[in-house]
Amino acid sequence: MGHVVNPGPGRPRLEQRRRPGGTPRAEILDAAAELFTNRGYANTSTRRIADAVGIRQASLYHHFGTKDDILDALLEKTIAEPLALAAQLIAEPGDPAPKLYALALYDTRQLCANRWNLGSLYLLPELRTERFESFRVRRDELRKLYAVVSRQVIADTRPAANGTDTLNGVEYLPFRLVETVINMRSDDGVSPEHAPALIPEAAVRVLGWTGDSLRLRETAEALLDRAISPVQPPA
Amino acid sequence: MGHVVNPGPGRPRLEQRRRPGGTPRAEILDAAAELFTNRGYANTSTRRIADAVGIRQASLYHHFGTKDDILDALLEKTIAEPLALAAQLIAEPGDPAPKLYALALYDTRQLCANRWNLGSLYLLPELRTERFESFRVRRDELRKLYAVVSRQVIADTRPAANGTDTLNGVEYLPFRLVETVINMRSDDGVSPEHAPALIPEAAVRVLGWTGDSLRLRETAEALLDRAISPVQPPA
Incomplete structure (x- = not known):
């Protein structure tokens, strides 16, 4: 279940969205749900969630203030x-x-x-x-x-x-x-x-x-x- | 529910044992159970368990190889x-x-x-x-x-x-x-x-x-x- 590698700030996303939901918010929630349930809540950073969506951490914080x-x-x-x-x-x-x-x-x-x-x-x-x-x-x-x-x-x-x-x-x-x-x-x-x-x-x-x-x-x-x-x- | 502060390697334990069990092994298990259930498994280190028992981390490893x-x-x-x-x-x-x-x-x-x-x-x-x-x-x-x-x-x-x-x-x-x-x-x-x-x-x-x-x-x-x-x- 590989995740999209973060292409780094400012660069275009390497892959099309492929998580359900259609909006960045929904994709963040889906990626977080996958990581929280499979790796554990404490073991999952917001950075890792952002990576799994293929967005920058700053973009994630635009939608959610904290984990x-x-x-x-x-x-x-x-x-x-x-x-x-x-x-x-x-x-x-x-x-x-x-x-x-x-x-x-x-x-x-x-x-x-x-x-x-x-x-x-x-x-x-x-x-x-x-x-x-x-x-x-x-x-x-x-x-x-x-x-x-x-x-x-x-x-x-x-x-x-x-x-x-x-x-x-x-x-x-x-x-x-x-x-x-x-x-x-x-x-x-x-x-x-x-x-x-x-x-x-x-x-x-x-x-x-x-x-x-x-x-x-x-x-x-x-x-x-x-x-x-x-x-x-x-x- | 304060825990006993680790007195440091080699020094005597500051307090009498007060966890149930009567053996170091039982005390380690009790402290670990408290920390795992109240703070979470990923959030608990063996060091913290040893501290909660009032023993050195090396003593803990004498009883259990890993968390x-x-x-x-x-x-x-x-x-x-x-x-x-x-x-x-x-x-x-x-x-x-x-x-x-x-x-x-x-x-x-x-x-x-x-x-x-x-x-x-x-x-x-x-x-x-x-x-x-x-x-x-x-x-x-x-x-x-x-x-x-x-x-x-x-x-x-x-x-x-x-x-x-x-x-x-x-x-x-x-x-x-x-x-x-x-x-x-x-x-x-x-x-x-x-x-x-x-x-x-x-x-x-x-x-x-x-x-x-x-x-x-x-x-x-x-x-x-x-x-x-x-x-x-x-x-």
Whole structure:
């Protein structure tokens, strides 16, 4: 996976762009995602990212002030759409089980479809610093929205189990089950092809839901088709 | 969490040992685990580990040839006992559901009880290098043993579902559910206290097992009590 050699300041780029995205910003993000996930965050300098894109380091700084800013933008990409979708689904009328299935399906698909396994960066100790406070808050928000729908599923299927005392944290397992896609990808080196069929169903079943999974999946897919295209993060 | 300043070559250590373990080797492992999980693997030098223990770097090299060797020893600690227990449980007669519950309970407890969240190192890109081939093989073995017991649980509770085609990878979810303890710890900064009650039950339920959880837990605890104390990794 050779990278474009930096042709040096002022000289024309030796090769055509070949990273996805079409804009310098998108190319920087793609190169950084590749290097962060394959070589490690601490092991990757902005100079190396610029080299991998084939631009000067000064040009990179035109788009991102620091390496942390690049990481923050990559992390935000992994939660922006699930967050928008979760808020939208919760606001709609209808049964909770298809909503949870739809959210887990969408989220599983995007974690599988990302060109790089960005979720593997969630465990970086760097994320515990103040710089990433706002990302942590947003990801926590997503976790809580999963829990809101999960509690509705539990209330629907096992009314007697309601009340946080008896729940014991089970309402957070659907969110965690979706995250296991990250570990599967990391261990296998490829996206787990069975995950979109497996994870959303496990997410409802772990809450005690019992029912016809084929019908649930159809209802969830219809919900996703109807859902307004989730908002993109600001460029 | 201040560390002991290296008193310099030849000089006596300024402070008494205060890390758990009682041997230099155990202290090195503890200091390395703290630094790897809190500052990052790439950001931690063997010099810094030696400083944190209060020994000279040369003394550290007496116990470990490289930083990778320290990481390998730490990782091995997280799988040695679950591996020994899984092999032992599989060899015994008896119902599979309590075996899976017992394995998941033991494993969840040890992931919670480790002084540092060592599982967060599983996603390091460094682990994909040849140096960690043998650790990867051992961890894969553990994953497969979880799947063996999981398939037995499925055969027991849903005989019609047997056959890998229809399983769709669900037999790997109990292993992945146990790993979610690592993400919970990382996000919350503390071990999830409800995990030992929550995760093993989710591990059997996600396979379709339905039954009395209190009785299952009692049977599993009895299995663990009877189990020969799992072997320790070679020192």
